[in-house]
Amino acid sequence: MVDPAKIARHLSRAVKRDSAQLVYRVLAPNRFTVHLPQRFMDQWRYLLPQLQSEFVEHLQKQIARLELEMLPGELKVEFQTDPTLGPSRLRVETAFKRPDPKPAKLLALSGRDRGRRFALVGPVTVIGRGDVDVDLDPEQPAISRRHAQIVGPNGGFVIQDLNSLSGTFVNARPVTQGRLHHGDEINIGGVILGFSAAAGREDTGA
Secondary structure (H helix, E strand, O other): OOOHHHHHHHHHHHHHHHOEEOOOOEEOOOEEEEEEOHHHHHHOOOOHHHHHHHHHHHHHHHHHHOOOEOOOOOOEEEEEEOOOOOOOOOEEEEEOOOOOOOOOEEEEOOOOOOOOEEEOOOOEEEEEOOOOOEEOOOOOOOOOOEEEEEEOOOOOOEEEEOOOOOOEEEOOEEEOEEEOOOOOEEEEOOEEEEEEOOOOOOOOOO
């Protein structure tokens, strides 16, 4: 029968089996998926989170004992039901995964929306009032309905004014179109937005 001790042994073997020998170091996987029979999942369903935590701790000790390294990112153990497995069978799959980069974003530094964050995840982000991607204070008459847009991220982020009545300013300078750099402050009709580049890909303007 499958029990936690048996899973721990399979995880230990998976670390040794799937570690990658590079030129100067050996990398251990940081994602482990344990395929388990339905009976085990039913029996342990209330304790699965605790088991996951203990298996992560077990793997951390194994990786340290074997003097292996890991990619940046969290070590995870996940369980998955496999109806094809008998009550005494299990299977462990591993993977190497880097953490997903945090997207670039705008942070409202003033106005009604102060503290609000807007992720820049699409190829074009329209800023203004109403039915737009970044909907700012509708009571600000200086903000046009389609005031400006940010195009990116391929090749960097570029802000473009959309013929707004009050103009678009970056670091207090009026712009029709301009490249954005990490830490820039954008003024849209009196509302200040701070631009934060994607994690690991900050453009400092150098």
